[in-house]
Amino acid sequence: MSSAMARMALAGYRLAGVALYPLAGPYLAFRAMKGKEDRSRRLERLGYASQPRPRGPLVWVHSASVGETLSILPLIRELRRREIYVVLTTGTVTSAALVEARLGDEVIHQYVPIDVKFPIKRFLSYWKPDASITAESEIWPTTVAELARRRVPQIRVNARISDRSFSRWHNHAKVAEALFDKMALVVAQSDLDAERFRDLGAWPVIVSGNLKSDTDPPPCDELLLEKYKAEIGDRKTWAAISTFDGEEKAAATVHRALKAKNGQLTIIVPRHPDRADAIEAMLKEEGLAVARRSRNDELTPETDIFLGDSIGEMGLYLRLTEIAFVGRSLTNEGGQNPLEPAMIGCAVLTGPNIQNFRDAYQHLVRKGGARMVKDVEMLAKAVHYLLITDPARAKMVEAGTDAMEDLRGALGKTIKALEPYINPLTVTARLQPKVAAAGNIR
Structure with a gap:
């Protein structure tokens, strides 16, 4: 596939999303009936915010699943220690419950908007993130393109890519290159993951180890x-x-x-x-x-x-x-x-x-x-x-x-790699007048 065909394929993906957008509401309502969406908050999936944006530097952190969310809890806490606000998006009801239990009002939780032009633009226009940090493996083309258009640094942490995903991306190398080269930084779990991200067009790529090894043991009553x-x-x-x-x-x-x-x-x-x-x-x-x-x-x-x-x-x-x-x-x-x-x-x-x-x-x-x-x-x-x-x-x-x-040690390596992006935000945050972020809105 040529570069021109890759651009056409990505444009077709975005246009298909726009064409199917009128069905998004009924689809989310159906998922809510099945218990797979939070009925009271499903508008968040369309990019509508349910909480006010706090004043000051803000990083959008996304983790799709429970496992990914657990892996980045220490990183989120480090961002908050530096007085940087975090809007954390997840994709499942289960992971949302985990965020509430583990982080409470330390972060602003929203459900991730679907990867369609209107919800993504709505989400980004409201939250105006200074950087985007995604855990592990998800790649959403419309989100990547819109963040790049707004020049928001896109960083992947604890990044891994499975055998099947790598084979699929490798078979569409030009599409992969058009997406992966928009990443400002990839912090990979292993040497093999790093090599694969580089092969697909990401740069720079460093290896940190698995952030899950630096998490605390799961608590219990x-x-x-x-x-x-x-x-x-x-x-x-x-x-x-x-x-x-x-x-x-x-x-x-x-x-x-x-x-x-x-x-x-x-x-x-x-x-x-x-x-x-x-x-x-x-x-x-x-x-x-x-x-x-x-x-x-x-x-x-x-x-x-x-x-x-x-x-x-x-x-x-x-x-x-x-x-x-x-x-x-x-x-x-x-x-x-x-x-x-x-x-x-x-x-x-x-x-x-x-x-x-x-x-x-x-x-x-x-x-x-x-x-x-x-x-x-x-x-x-x-x-x-x-x-x-x-x-x-x-x-x-x-x-x-x-x-x-x-x-152990992946967290320290990840923080060091992120310093060029988060140190300026830390300085800005500490110069801002202190305004408390609102708690979760239900």
């Missing part, structure tokens, strides 16, 4: 933790976390295979809690007794599965066990973040499909904090071995903790 520990008593436990379709059934199969030997409690935490009803029905068809966190069910000696169908309580579930299988790796592809269970003190198990977190897993496996299983049978054997072999489990937990210490 200590009273709830003690309550559930008392209900579990001396039963052995293991957890399957961040699971996707098919992996809950795999966890049920493991549970049934080991129940007679260990009498264990199995904790299942689906990546998308809105699937909990379907998961519970499947588990009951398997003849298993299920307690759900969302119903505050008691964990009795007869409970087979504790279904963690709540938002923002991963810290609770992980503190109830020392063995964690991390999903989207056995029956799905890409993997999920293994760093949280490692930092809390869990021996980590994973399936083979971990392309999105390759570096983190390689380090954990090399240090002895994680083990890969190829199928359900191998998962059952690994869980059984760790349940009955305290020294082996303790050795994996200690190795995971050591691995996490090795990985």
